[in-house]
Amino acid sequence: TQLLEQSPQFLSIQEGENLTVYCNSSSVFSSLQWYRQEPGEGPVLLVTVVTGGEVKKLKRLTFQFGDARKDSSLHITAAQPGDTGLYLCAGQHAGNNRKLIWGLGTSLAVNP
Amino acid sequence: EAQVTQNPRYLITVTGKKLTVTCSQNMNHEYMSWYRQDPGLGLRQIYYSMNVEVTDKGDVPEGYKVSRKEKRNFPLILESPSPNQTSLYFCASSLSLVPRNEQFFGPGTRLTVL
Numbered sequence: 001t002q003l004l005e006q007s008p009q010f011l012s013i014q015e016g017e018n019l020t021v022y023c024n025s026s027s028v029f030s031s032l033q034w035y036r037q038e039p040g041e042g043p044v045l046l047v048t049v050v051t052g053g054e055v056k057k058l059k060r061l062t063f064q065f066g067d068a069r070k071d072s073s074l075h076i077t078a079a080q081p082g083d084t085g086l087y088l089c090a091g092q093h094a095g096n097n098r099k100l101i102w103g104l105g106t107s108l109a110v111n112p
Numbered sequence: 113e114a115q116v117t118q119n120p121r122y123l124i125t126v127t128g129k130k131l132t133v134t135c136s137q138n139m140n141h142e143y144m145s146w147y148r149q150d151p152g153l154g155l156r157q158i159y160y161s162m163n164v165e166v167t168d169k170g171d172v173p174e175g176y177k178v179s180r181k182e183k184r185n186f187p188l189i190l191e192s193p194s195p196n197q198t199s200l201y202f203c204a205s206s207l208s209l210v211p212r213n214e215q216f217f218g219p220g221t222r223l224t225v226l
Contacts, residue, residue: 033214042116042202042217043155088155100215104154 003027004091004103012109016078021106023089024071029101030094032065032072037086037105046074069094079110114139118203118218125193126226133188133221135203143206143213144186145170146178148199149220155202161186193225 005024013019023032031050035043047056049065049072056063060083062075076083089103116137125131137144145160147170157170161180175197177189186205190197201221206213 040220042204042220043215044217045214048214090155100157102155104152 003093003101004089006087006089006103006106008106009104010107010109012111013079015080015110015112017110018075018077019079019108020073020075021087021108022071022073023091023103025091025101026070028069028094029091030069032069032089032091033100034063034072034074035088035090037088039085043086043088076108079108081110081112084108084110114216116203116205116216116218118201118221120221121219122222124224124226127194128192131190131193131223133190133201133203133223135186135188135218136184137186137203137205137216138184139205139207139216140183141205141216142183142208144180145204145215146176146186146188147202147204148172148197149202150199158188158201193223195225197223198225199223 003025007022033048034046037043047063052069053067054065060077064073086105086107088105091101119134142163146158147155149155156172158172158176159170159178161167164180164183167178167180180186203218204215206215
């Protein structure tokens with residue numbers, strides 16, 4: 001059972017477009033992280049959100065944690081080719097502080 | 113530079129030939145783990161370690177062994193590799209057990225078992 005569903009699975013857009021990717025669950029998470037993985041490399045942390053309704057911004061990236069802490073979104077404004085990569089969400093399940101649950105990822109391609 | 117290193121980066125081997133993938137971190141992190149990444153299955157945790165001499169199974173531990181004799185090193189051992197262990201492997205470390213801590217990943221080891 002995949003506890004964190006990411007959508008879309010694949011996304012191919014033109015440079016300058018905006019996009020949103022989603023990370024959804026029926027379970028409550030005490031924290032949620034977003035990572036970006038580029039080809040041939042390991043994932044790199046972008047942000048951690050811990051409070052329901054929290055919004056964090058990282059340059060052109062905006063991250064939101066749902067009020068009920070069951071979902072999260074990542075919005076990219078004016079995407080650039082350097083944003084290309086696999087975006088992974090990972091959550092710490094409420095009640096289990098030993099385990100990080102991973103989504104399958106959204107593969108983003110930004111074409112020049 | 114703070115980093116997690118893995119060796120080798122690429123390995124092609126044959127069924128049954130024991131191999132070890134090394135992992136080392138220079139950040140004095142307590143928590144280390146091994147993942148495998150497969151298309152359609154995502155990142156799955158193999159084993160993790162909360163500190164020296166403390167290891168535990170993750171979601172897919174069958175066919176793997178680990179050890180944590182020193183804080184900085186966490187090798188992954190495949191005693192008798194099989195083709196279904198062909199995968200991309202990542203070692204990761206973080207400051208402590210709490211998953212919300214940032215995990216630092218190594219560059220990955222692409223293993224092919226023929």
